[in-house]
Amino acid sequence: MLSKINRKSELSPNLRSFDEMFNNMLKQFDPFYNLELPFENHSFGRMELEMKDDEIIAKLPLPGCKNDKISVEIENDILTVKAEKHCCCKNDEVKNKLIRHERHYQAFEESIKLPAAVDSKKTTAHYKHGVLTIKMAKTAAEKNEVRIIEIN
Amino acid sequence: MNEKCTDKEKCEMKQSEEKKEMKCHETIEILPLVDIIEDEHAMTMYFEIPGAKPENVSVEVANHILSIEAHSCLCRKGRQIVFRRCFQLGTSTDISKIHAKTNDGVLTVILPKSEDAKVHKIPISE
Known part of the structure; x- marks a missing residue:
């Protein structure tokens, strides 16, 4: 067919x-x-980091996941994302009907060291169209403030 | 070179602007991973298309070829991801009843089988 x-x-x-x-x-x-x-x-879990002046934005493609199966943790500037995919072919009945199976993985976990210190209290995450977007605000010390130094 | 430009510098400026615009529109084509399940009534395909909004997804059938195209908001190597894949359909598919939906970055395409392709049990009379 x-x-x-x-x-x-x-x-x-x-x-x-x-x-x-x-x-x-x-x-x-x-x-x-x-x-x-x-x-x-496969793009599942390939993290994309974007550095801005006052925040870091991480984007992770996690197609087929549900909000309650994703967890995001920040500890000592280490970002950890865990996710579990909803699999349509868990039971044997469906397995027998599979004629092509490329989406093998079911669980995902990744930790990365963030390139700058972030304020974990000001971190937000949302999941839409299969993409998890994490916005992390940099701490005051990390913000790129331009200082003009006077010349005596 | 643009002949309308008399000033060389202006020409170069325009060209560099055009190049910048071109870079923004550059895309990278990626084959989406798929699971295909077949049962007695239909064939169901699950494509992974993370970052694609429903309005940026197109599913077409032409000359018994099913084409999937989805423009994602994600980038790879600085280029916008476009998921594209084609499948040849057999004659057992009822093309008029194909339907598709997206949910959490997964495109589900249901290809119902035509009446001729379904198993018809013929009652045996004594």
Whole structure:
């Protein structure tokens, strides 16, 4: 009923292997070379940090989670996020009907050291469209205040 | 080079502005992970599309090819993520009854089977 379309399959096998070899070679020279493979592509839990003058914003893609299954902790400038995914194929009856299963992971936990001290009391987190956004206010000492020093 | 510009500096300014705009609109195409479950009535597909609002998701069927496209608010390597994937549909799918919904960054597409593809039990009379 369904079959996967792979644009590379339009190439002949020889050309395809050459194409892959060429991509691998470029990747070695440039780590940012755009080589995208399906199973390297999963975005679950890949944290994106944005530094602003007065706050740090962390964004985590956590598709298929529920609010009550996500926990966010900050301890000594270490941010820890734990999440559990709602899995539709836990029971054996559904497992037998699976014809393709790529979303393997069910639980996620990650801790990172924050690049600046934050005020945990002023931290907010919200989850929408499968993305957890954590806004952490920097402590007063960390804010980039410009000081003008007079010259005598 | 833009011929209308007489001043060289102005031209360069315009070009750099155009480049900046181009950078903002750059996208990276990513294959969304999928789970497919098949039962006697339908085929259900669960795509992971974190950060995509329902209005930025499109599900199309043309020439028996199901195409999914979702623009996410997330970025990778400084480029906006676009989830894109295609599947070839067989003749057993009832294309007019396909429906889709998004919930918590997961796109669910339900492909009901056509009446011909369903198992019809024929009663046997004595």
